[in-house]
Amino acid sequence: MTQYQKHCALPGRLVMVGFGSIGQGVLPLILRHIEIDRQNITIITADERGHGEADYFGIKFVKEPLTRQNYRAMLEPLLSKGDFLLNLSVDVSSTALVELCAERGALYLDTCIEPWPGGYTDPNLSPSMRSNYALREQALDLRGKLGTNAPTAVLTHGANPGLVSHFVKQALLNIAEDTGRDVTEVPAGREAWAKLAHDLGVKVIHIAERDTQVSSIPKKRGEFVNTWSIDGFISEGCQPAELGWGTHEATFPPDGIRHDFGCQAGIILNRPGVTQRVRTWTPMEGPFHGFLITHSEALSIPDYLTVRDADGKAIYRPTCHYAYHPCDDAVKSIHEFAGKNFVQQETQRLLMKEIIDGVDELGVLLAGHEKGAYWFGSQLTCSEARQLVEFNSATSLQVTVAALSGMIWAIENPDRGIVEADDMDFQRCLDICMPYLGPVVGAYTDWTPLDGRNKLFVEDVDTSDPWQFKNIRVV
Amino acid sequence: MTQYQKHCALPGRLVMVGFGSIGQGVLPLILRHIEIDRQNITIITADERGHGEADYFGIKFVKEPLTRQNYRAMLEPLLSKGDFLLNLSVDVSSTALVELCAERGALYLDTCIEPWPGGYTDPNLSPSMRSNYALREQALDLRGKLGTNAPTAVLTHGANPGLVSHFVKQALLNIAEDTGRDVTEVPAGREAWAKLAHDLGVKVIHIAERDTQVSSIPKKRGEFVNTWSIDGFISEGCQPAELGWGTHEATFPPDGIRHDFGCQAGIILNRPGVTQRVRTWTPMEGPFHGFLITHSEALSIPDYLTVRDADGKAIYRPTCHYAYHPCDDAVKSIHEFAGKNFVQQETQRLLMKEIIDGVDELGVLLAGHEKGAYWFGSQLTCSEARQLVEFNSATSLQVTVAALSGMIWAIENPDRGIVEADDMDFQRCLDICMPYLGPVVGAYTDWTPLDGRNKLFVEDVDTSDPWQFKNIRVV
Ligand SMILES: NC(=O)c1ccc[n+]([C@@H]2O[C@H](COP(=O)([O-])OP(=O)(O)OC[C@H]3O[C@@H](n4cnc5c(N)ncnc54)[C@H](O)[C@@H]3O)[C@@H](O)[C@H]2O)c1
Ligand SMILES: NC(=O)c1ccc[n+]([C@@H]2O[C@H](COP(=O)([O-])OP(=O)(O)OC[C@H]3O[C@@H](n4cnc5c(N)ncnc54)[C@H](O)[C@@H]3O)[C@@H](O)[C@H]2O)c1
Numbered sequence: 023m024t025q026y027q028k029h030c031a032l033p034g035r036l037v038m039v040g041f042g043s044i045g046q047g048v049l050p051l052i053l054r055h056i057e058i059d060r061q062n063i064t065i066i067t068a069d070e071r072g073h074g075e076a077d078y079f080g081i082k083f084v085k086e087p088l089t090r091q092n093y094r095a096m097l098e099p100l101l102s103k104g105d106f107l108l109n110l111s112v113d114v115s116s117t118a119l120v121e122l123c124a125e126r127g128a129l130y131l132d133t134c135i136e137p138w139p140g141g142y143t144d145p146n147l148s149p150s151m152r153s154n155y156a157l158r159e160q161a162l163d164l165r166g167k168l169g170t171n172a173p174t175a176v177l178t179h180g181a182n183p184g185l186v187s188h189f190v191k192q193a194l195l196n197i198a199e200d201t202g203r204d205v206t207e208v209p210a211g212r213e214a215w216a217k218l219a220h221d222l223g224v225k226v227i228h229i230a231e232r233d234t235q236v237s238s239i240p241k242k243r244g245e246f247v248n249t250w251s252i253d254g255f256i257s258e259g260c261q262p263a264e265l266g267w268g269t270h271e272a273t274f275p276p277d278g279i280r281h282d283f284g285c286q287a288g289i290i291l292n293r294p295g296v297t298q299r300v301r302t303w304t305p306m307e308g309p310f311h312g313f314l315i316t317h318s319e320a321l322s323i324p325d326y327l328t329v330r331d332a333d334g335k336a337i338y339r340p341t342c343h344y345a346y347h348p349c350d351d352a353v354k355s356i357h358e359f360a361g362k363n364f365v366q367q368e369t370q371r372l373l374m375k376e377i378i379d380g381v382d383e384l385g386v387l388l389a390g391h392e393k394g395a396y397w398f399g400s401q402l403t404c405s406e407a408r409q410l411v412e413f414n415s416a417t418s419l420q421v422t423v424a425a426l427s428g429m430i431w432a433i434e435n436p437d438r439g440i441v442e443a444d445d446m447d448f449q450r451c452l453d454i455c456m457p458y459l460g461p462v463v464g465a466y467t468d469w470t471p472l473d474g475r476n477k478l479f480v481e482d483v484d485t486s487d488p489w490q491f492k493n494i495r496v497v
Numbered sequence: 498m499t500q501y502q503k504h505c506a507l508p509g510r511l512v513m514v515g516f517g518s519i520g521q522g523v524l525p526l527i528l529r530h531i532e533i534d535r536q537n538i539t540i541i542t543a544d545e546r547g548h549g550e551a552d553y554f555g556i557k558f559v560k561e562p563l564t565r566q567n568y569r570a571m572l573e574p575l576l577s578k579g580d581f582l583l584n585l586s587v588d589v590s591s592t593a594l595v596e597l598c599a600e601r602g603a604l605y606l607d608t609c610i611e612p613w614p615g616g617y618t619d620p621n622l623s624p625s626m627r628s629n630y631a632l633r634e635q636a637l638d639l640r641g642k643l644g645t646n647a648p649t650a651v652l653t654h655g656a657n658p659g660l661v662s663h664f665v666k667q668a669l670l671n672i673a674e675d676t677g678r679d680v681t682e683v684p685a686g687r688e689a690w691a692k693l694a695h696d697l698g699v700k701v702i703h704i705a706e707r708d709t710q711v712s713s714i715p716k717k718r719g720e721f722v723n724t725w726s727i728d729g730f731i732s733e734g735c736q737p738a739e740l741g742w743g744t745h746e747a748t749f750p751p752d753g754i755r756h757d758f759g760c761q762a763g764i765i766l767n768r769p770g771v772t773q774r775v776r777t778w779t780p781m782e783g784p785f786h787g788f789l790i791t792h793s794e795a796l797s798i799p800d801y802l803t804v805r806d807a808d809g810k811a812i813y814r815p816t817c818h819y820a821y822h823p824c825d826d827a828v829k830s831i832h833e834f835a836g837k838n839f840v841q842q843e844t845q846r847l848l849m850k851e852i853i854d855g856v857d858e859l860g861v862l863l864a865g866h867e868k869g870a871y872w873f874g875s876q877l878t879c880s881e882a883r884q885l886v887e888f889n890s891a892t893s894l895q896v897t898v899a900a901l902s903g904m905i906w907a908i909e910n911p912d913r914g915i916v917e918a919d920d921m922d923f924q925r926c927l928d929i930c931m932p933y934l935g936p937v938v939g940a941y942t943d944w945t946p947l948d949g950r951n952k953l954f955v956e957d958v959d960t961s962d963p964w965q966f967k968n969i970r971v972v
Contacts, residue, residue: 145952152953234718240711240853241825243782260953292954297971301836307718310836347836350716350829357828360971361776361785363949378715474838477620478627478735479767496772496835 029430029454031057034104034128037097038065039088039119040111041072043250043372044133044180044425047418048110049079050411051426055454056433064100067111075413088114090138094122103127103173108429112253113139116157117164120175120440124168129432133180133425134254135161135318142257149262149290150281154316159284165440172439179428179443181384181420182229182344183319186399187443188452189386190227190323193398194218196464201392212444216327220338225270225390225489227323227342228300230397232307233349233417235380235404237373240351245369246359247351249377249417252370255315255348259296259356260364264288264316265491266324268341270390272484273492287325287339290316294364296356299496302345304383305397305465309473311496312345313356319443320344326444341491345387349373349380374415377404382416390489394468402460410458419458427454504905504929506532509579509603512572513540514563514594515586516547518725518847519608519655519900522893523585524554525886526901530929531908539575542586550888563589565613569597578602578648583904587728588614591632592639595650595915599643604907608655608900609729610636610793617732624737624765625756629791634759640915647914654903654918656859656895657704657819658794661874662918663927664861665702665798668873669693671939676867687801687919694802695813700745700865700964702798702817703775705872707782708824710855710879710891712848715826720844721834722826724852724892727845730790730823734771734831735839739763739791740966741799743816745865747959748967762800762814765791769839771831774971777820779858780872780940784948786971787820788831794918795819801919816966820862824848824855849890852879856935857891865964869943877935885933894933902929 036058038045045065052058060080065072068087076083088096093114101107107123109116109132116135123130135157142152150156161177168175178184191209198218199205209215233249241247248255262279267289277292291298291314298314320343329338347353351373359367385399400420407419414422431446432438438445456462470488475481484490511533513520520540527533535555540547543562551558563571568589576582582598584591584607591610598605610632617627625631636652643650653659666684673693674680684690708724716722723730737754742764752767766773770790777787795818804813822828826848834842860874875895882894889897906921907913913920931937945963950956959965 143953149954236715238715240713240715243709262954294953309838311832353832354825354828357786361822363784364953365949474840478618478839479624479737479769 026054028057029055030433032106032433034106035062035064035100036106036108037100038063039067039107039109039114041065041067041076042110043374043418044421045110046072046075047411047414048422048425049075049081050413051422052429053079055426056430066096093118097122098126101126101128105129106429108425112136112251112257116177117161120161120164123175124172127173129173129436130175131179131425131428131432132177133184133421134178143260149292150279153262153264153290154318155264155281155284155288155290155321158318158321161440168439170439171437174432174436174438175440176428176432176446177440177442178318179425181424182231183317183322184428184443185420185424185451185455186229186319186386187323188448189398190388191215191448192452193386193388193396193464194222196398197222197388197391197393197396212326216329216338219327219340220329223391224340224388225268226494227340228302228345228387229317229319229343230302230304230312230345230387231382231384232304232310232347233380233382235349235373235377235382235416237351237376238378239376241354242369244367245371246355246367247371247373248355249349249373249415250421252372255352256359256366258315258317260294261316262290263293263295263298263314264290264320264343265314266320266339266342268324269336269339270487270489271341271491272487273490275491275495285325287328288321297360300343300345300494301471301496303387303395303397303467303469304385305463306381306383306401307347309469310347312347315344315346317344322442322444377415380404380416382420384420393466395470396464396466398464400459400462406460423455423458424451427451430454501529503532504530505908507581507908509581510537510539510575511581511583512575513538514542514582514584514589516540516542516551517585518849518893519896520585521547521550522886522889523897523900524550524556525888526897527904528554530901531905541571568593572597573601576601576603580604581904583900587611587726587732591652592636595636595639598650599647602648604648604911605650606654606900606903606907607652608659608896609653618735624767625754628737628739628765629793630739630756630759630763630765630796633793633796636915643914645914646912649907649911649913650915651903651907651921652915652917653793654900656899657706658792658797659903659918660895660899660926660930661704661794661861662798663923664873665863666690666923667927668861668863668871668939669697669699671873672697672863672866672868672871691802691804691813694815695804697866699815699863700743701969702815703777703820703862704792704794704818705777705779705787705820705862706857706859707779707785707822708855708857708892710824710848710852710857712826712851713853714851716829717844719842720846721830721842722846722848723830724824724848724890725896727847730827731834731841733790733792735769736791737765738768738770738773738789739765739795739818740789741795741814741817743799744811744814745962745964746816746966747962748965750966750970760800762803763796772835775818775820775969776946776971778862778870778872778942778944779860780938781856781858781876782822784944785822787822790819790821792819797917797919852890855879855891857895859895868941870945871939871941873939875934875937881935898930898933899926902926905929
């Protein structure tokens with residue numbers, strides 16, 4: 023048997039809430055790399071999925087959905103100082119669990135800020151209040167309330183959001199080095215990173231992902247197929263398209279909406295993310311259209327990288343957003359879903375064992391600097407992922423190893439209060455993740471969103487600056 | 498051996514130009530229903546596809562692409578009075594072949610007005626000149642030149658364009674009957690049909706098609722997959738989105754373009770059809786998004802149904818367009834194609850034998866009348882199509898039997914000059930097609946493009962009339 027390095031020990035208990043594709047994928051990694059007694063682990067989840075795996079590992083499996091009403095009663099007995107709550111569910115309020123953990127002295131990590139059911143699609147809420155901007159601001163408010171040395175609660179630390187914030191830092195360092203800057207000293211703290219991004223002239227950061235995984239079973243009519251949470255994807259896909267709004271942008275989108283509260287790092291568009299495509303690029307795929315699905319890293323990264331003048335006015339911020347090409351079956355699923363006016367399909371299929379081929383090419387594209395555009399990220403094939411860790415696909419492994427690294431960082435730094443990936447030690451997290459990401463590559467490209475435009479039809483483009491969102495947006 | 502009815506005899510020769518999915522599918526139908534000597538048939542095509550089938554039926558197979566330079570030399574020896582030229586190719590000018598046939602006294606049929614190569618995507622031509630409107634007007638000019646009793650040349654008589662024009666007439670009769678009108682006398686001629694459509698208050702005619710055929714082999718990256726000509730689909734998908742423009746329309750599209758010549762029945766939008774989705778409905782699928790791909794029936798049908806006042810001013814015309822949901826693999830192919838700025842994928846796969854399931858639900862949706870909306874069309878499954886006629890799928894059979902019926906009508910009516918489906922005997926054509934269309938159904942629906950709108954996001958809709966194009970268009 024291979025001996026894996028134990029990165030740290032968790033003497034307390036671990037409660038896993040939710041045991042879908044990410045929960046199932048992370049469990050073997052936790053057992054492999056964190057010193058923990060299996061008997062101290064409890065899974066609380068809403069359905070039978072993964073029950074066989076839990077039995078296989080000898081982990082307690084409780085099928086009892088958490089609700090606004092029962093979550094305290096359910097979780098309080100399982101959490102006290104030194105314990106860990108790993109939230110990998112959908113439809114359970116992240117902030118509710120964070121507050122509870124702070125009260126109990128327990129550590130916390132999730133991979134998405136989730137509201138209670140309906141929070142994403144409550145027609146009584148304005149688009150602004152249904153955005154990730156609002157969810158993030160609520161969590162940041164809580165940070166203030168709980169204090170900066172409350173028990174560590176890591177927000178949104180999967181692949182994206184999560185790992186990609188660390189990729190951005192590594193990419194900034196790589197571009198700095200490749201453009202002849204002195205990088206012997208790694209920027210210490212937010213201001214220094216923002217200064218570096220500003221200095222490099224990075225205008226745009228895409229989380230550019232192309233998932234090429236394919237299944238042996240064709241998508242059926244009335245079925246939503248994806249490589250990770252279908253409920254999660256549909257929820258965020260129905261939220262407003264959302265992006266961090268850069269200081270270089272010359273034209274405000276006609277349907278753009280600013281928020282009347284919070285950090286002002288981002289805006290939303292008056293439409294669901296699943297209906298908005300954007301032009302982006304990855305090394306294996308080349309140029310493609312991704313969907314502008316909202317994600318909290320589209321806010322945390324540009325917020326982190328904002329440079330302000332003495333009056334607090336933002337003088338530099340990159341535009342930042344997700345540009346997601348999900349697996350082909352999900353592209354079809356989205357088309358069907360939009361065609362039914364966003365009434366969710368009756369059935370869903372989360373691709374796991376039936377994936378027969380493909381790569382999840384997930385990284386960050388930093389553009390507008392002197393070398394054009396630079397993509398940095400992971401090109402993990404599904405078959406490599408499976409060889410590396412059982413119960414995973416390429417998509418899940420990028421998330422689960424990032425969650426693992428966040429857990430380890432939290433255990434090692436137990437009193438940091440609420441943090442986002444951007445606030446954490448990127449090098450430590452990357453070190454833990456690297457062995458599980460397949461080829462991690464950096465690639466420059468001279469591609470811009472103006473390539474091949476204005477050929478057969480006159481298009482309204484801004485030729486003075488390729489990296490205007492106006493050029494990136496597909497209309 | 499089953500005895501099939503011979504509908505007519507062709508004593509002369511038959512030249513088939515192009516032997517792709519439609520050519521291969523129509524040959525067994527021709528041999529089955531037209532009295533003809535196999536030795537009199539010649540296939541002229543550009544590649545090896547179908548060679549085995551030609552050999553199987555003992556038909557001469559010439560692989561020699563027609564060009565501007567060689568087409569006269571190639572075809573003149575094969576065509577004289579009483580012969581038939583069946584053009585099922587791509588990239589061969591329809592009008593050039595029609596002129597040649599008129600000179601030689603031969604009959605002619607095609608299923609699409611094709612220009613010579615590059616005609617669809619010549620950036621030196623304006624969008625207006627790259628439209629089907631322009632191609633159709635050129636063909637209509639030729640009609641004037643050749644005279645109305647030249648040898649019959651049937652333009653664009655496949656499923657759509659073609660059969661759907663006959664469906665529209667049948668649907669008008671059905672709605673008339675169902676709304677208590679006297680339909681003992683079938684309208685005689687264009688004016689009478691237009692009057693009926695006007696009287697019924699039909700505002701919108703969609704060619705509403707949902708192809709659900711799926712393949713056992715997943716689409717590969719860099720591959721365009723479809724159930725009929727990929728070159729054909731890409732060509733028309735890159736033409737401007739195009740539609741017949743109804744007299745009830747209150748808002749002209751911001752990117753709409755009128756033509757400065759011709760019949761004025763249609764307009765184009767300043768964008769390729771593959772990037773424009775529209776809301777439509779079929780009985781099996783329910784509501785869905787189709788692509789607004791240009792097709793000549795989107796012009797010929799509304800032109801035919803136009804009612805003019807004494808001054809020649811159009812006082813009634815329905816809006817008419819294609820709303821095409823190709824097979825799911827084609828939806829993915831389009832997404833990829835658009836993402837590469839309309840650079841065609843390196844490989845293509847025309848689904849034939851690997852189709853494992855699915856229906857081509859193809860019909861016409863007539864809406865805005867007193868019973869709401871009415872769909873009339875064919876719901877042919879692939880397995881039924883294969884049982885009916887070898888070398889076919891659901892998609893091809895709807896086209897090939899329509900082409901057969903057009904050939905028969907031409908042989909029976911040999912001196913009508915250039916005609917479109919709308920000018921022909923719809924009953925004769927339908928009678929020939931019916932046994933090959935699977936269930937042909939009519940269905941009313943109270944669906945409108947306003948259903949489910951304006952829920953999570955404020956949308957700019959015209960609630961005073963659901964059947965405005967503004968409501969149908971997906972933006
Ligand atoms: N940051 C990232 O990179 C990333 C990537 C993938 C998924 N995610 C997020 O991780 C979460 C889980 O994703 P997944 O793919 O495993 O989802 P999934 O849909 O496969 O599983 C969701 C799990 O939550 C459970 N659940 C649902 N309601 C519950 C309730 N009320 N109480 C307890 N459990 C409940 C379900 O039973 C299921 O086990 C989602 O929030 C998703 O958005 C983040
Ligand atoms: N009206 C309808 O319902 C309908 C439906 C499907 C296809 N079509 C049209 O029918 C035509 C054929 O469709 P398909 O699916 O069979 O196409 P396909 O791509 O399968 O086949 C095209 C054929 O044309 C041949 N060809 C190409 N260039 C040629 C040349 N220069 N000279 C001679 N032959 C040449 C090819 O070798 C091939 O045999 C297309 O124009 C298409 O748009 C119409």
